[in-house]
Amino acid sequence: MSHHHTHKKAKKGDGSHESHHEAHQLFRTHKSHNSSVAGHVKPPHKVPGIEVGPATGVIYIMDRAMANGYYYGNPEWSNLGQGAPEVGHIPGATPKPTSLNFEEFGEGIHEYAPTAGYKPLREAVADYYNREFRQGNKKKYGAENICIVPGGRAGLSRIAACLGKINVGYSVPVYSAYENTLGAFNSFVSIPNQTDEVHGYRVTPEQIDKEVKDRGLSCWLMSNPNNPTGTMMRGEELQRLVEVFKGRGATLIADEFYSWYDHEGPLGGAISAAEYVEDPNEDPIVLIDGLTKNWRCPGWRICWVVGPKELVSALAAAGSWSEGGASHPMQCLALQMMTADRCKQDRLALQKHFRMKRDHCLKRLASMGLEVKVPPQATFYIWVSLADLPPPINSGLTFAEEALKEKVCLTPGIFFDINPSKRRNIVDSPCEAFVRLSFGPPLEELDRGLDGIERLIKKAKSGHPDVGTNYKPHKEDEHHDNVHAAPSSGS
Numbered sequence: 001m002s003h004h005h006t007h008k009k010a011k012k013g014d015g016s017h018e019s020h021h022e023a024h025q026l027f028r029t030h031k032s033h034n035s036s037v038a039g040h041v042k043p044p045h046k047v048p049g050i051e052v053g054p055a056t057g058v059i060y061i062m063d064r065a066m067a068n069g070y071y072y073g074n075p076e077w078s079n080l081g082q083g084a085p086e087v088g089h090i091p092g093a094t095p096k097p098t099s100l101n102f103e104e105f106g107e108g109i110h111e112y113a114p115t116a117g118y119k120p121l122r123e124a125v126a127d128y129y130n131r132e133f134r135q136g137n138k139k140k141y142g143a144e145n146i147c148i149v150p151g152g153r154a155g156l157s158r159i160a161a162c163l164g165k166i167n168v169g170y171s172v173p174v175y176s177a178y179e180n181t182l183g184a185f186n187s188f189v190s191i192p193n194q195t196d197e198v199h200g201y202r203v204t205p206e207q208i209d210k211e212v213k214d215r216g217l218s219c220w221l222m223s224n225p226n227n228p229t230g231t232m233m234r235g236e237e238l239q240r241l242v243e244v245f246k247g248r249g250a251t252l253i254a255d256e257f258y259s260w261y262d263h264e265g266p267l268g269g270a271i272s273a274a275e276y277v278e279d280p281n282e283d284p285i286v287l288i289d290g291l292t293k294n295w296r297c298p299g300w301r302i303c304w305v306v307g308p309k310e311l312v313s314a315l316a317a318a319g320s321w322s323e324g325g326a327s328h329p330m331q332c333l334a335l336q337m338m339t340a341d342r343c344k345q346d347r348l349a350l351q352k353h354f355r356m357k358r359d360h361c362l363k364r365l366a367s368m369g370l371e372v373k374v375p376p377q378a379t380f381y382i383w384v385s386l387a388d389l390p391p392p393i394n395s396g397l398t399f400a401e402e403a404l405k406e407k408v409c410l411t412p413g414i415f416f417d418i419n420p421s422k423r424r425n426i427v428d429s430p431c432e433a434f435v436r437l438s439f440g441p442p443l444e445e446l447d448r449g450l451d452g453i454e455r456l457i458k459k460a461k462s463g464h465p466d467v468g469t470n471y472k473p474h475k476e477d478e479h480h481d482n483v484h485a486a487p488s489s490g491s
């Protein structure tokens with residue numbers, strides 16, 4: 001029996017095992033995974049005392065892409081794996097700032113900024129929440145409720161650094177860095193909750209309430225809108241969720257990085273739990289957002305955490321021993337991004353543009369037999385089920401390897417599962433039959449990528465013997481920081 005034939009027989013539930021799949025073996029033997037493949041022993045690090053920890057899924061897929069000849073900016077490739085929005089001009093948007101006059105800010109701009117952030121920016125962020133979400137609410141957010149952080153992941157790490165010996169719940173699939181960020185601090189226990197396609201990947205306030213009650217959770221961390229499934233809790237449902245946490249005396253941490261990428265609500269609107277917070281200093285509601293996605297400036301590393309002032313003090317203290325805070329000049333520049341006019345205009349432009357890209361991708365996927373059963377309500381991700389495709393391309397890891405042959409990067413679904421590398425058999429992961437497609441890039445790049453996906457499906461359906469095998473070995477000496485490497489990104 002040929003190797004290829006083995007794949008054809010591999011089907012979930014029929015005894016299929018990851019050891020039958022070349023893509024899965026590559027995954028296990030990557031330097032960032034603690035391999036459990038027989039005969040593969042992770043070699044000691046070249047630098048004494050160093051042990052390389054896990055990397056995010058995006059780093060894995062970028063490494064695999066580089067092994068296949070990709071380099072950042074290669075015009076032949078299409079990067080639908082990395083979770084970043086296009087940063088160039090889009091129709092109707094305000095041009096981005098091109099300079100910052102340091103003189104306007106005096107010599108103080110060279111000083112450390114406070115670890116809670118530059119006060120005028122904290123005020124501008126508080127104004128943003130009051131203006132966009134709390135017009136009808138008497139109690140307003142103030143600078144004391146805002147902590148500026150050098151990126152969303154820095155915000156998550158600061159929060160994690162402040163958590164006690166508690167239980168934290170969250171639903172999966174979810175943003176892969178949660179596992180890494182939360183896992184780096186092992187004082188608390190994280191408890192995943194599976195969502196599924198049948199229920200539209202939804203988890204209701206009532207289910208979360210039950211989780212909190214039954215499992216004694218002190219915190220719930222949610223990506224709302226959700227990366228990677230694109231589901232979102234809004235309106236009255238989101239209000240009920242806020243009430244659950246007030247009632248139970250537990251904390252809701254809402255990651256709202258995609259709050260402008262709403263594809264269903266009225267054009268120009270945005271979603272935030274801030275709308276349902278009654279008292280900013282009393283309600284146990286913590287929000288995270290920043291310039292990374294909504295403002296399309298991932299490289300600025302200017303983000304924020306919003307919450308009761310005692311939380312902000314704790315976060316400031318965590319910043320004092322961890323990263324020391326965001327760049328002072330970039331915080332000054334960020335003031336320009338927070339004006340009411342700019343936010344309004346850019347959000348509208350962004351929604352029109354990304355709704356167009358979303359519809360375009362869904363239509364093209366459907367035409368190649370990849371009907372998306374749960375289309376994204378929000379975000380710029382499509383959680384693509386491969387279940388209807390023939391083996392071996394009904395596996396996310398294999399599909400992604402085949403896509404690399406066509407010069408397309410996609411993120412295998414397992415990276416959004418909880419703790420995939422510790423699973424005995426990857427094939428059993430509920431996320432294994434998925435890939436995440438990012439429609440963050442410009443339309444032209446999306447089409448190039450979709451052309452590649454179309455080619456790979458045709459090739460696989462024709463029974464081509466190259467499918468499922470002939471994958472490039474890992475390039476163990478490739479460094480993430482060399483000139484060809486992709487920039488860091490959240491996935």
Ligand SMILES: Cc1ncc(COP(=O)(O)O)c(C=O)c1O
Pocket residue numbers: 083150151152153154175223227255257290292298301303489490491
């Ligand atoms: C849900 C979610 N939260 C937070 C982040 C982190 O953003 P940053 O790139 O600023 O660290 C991302 C981006 O990748 C994300 O998808």
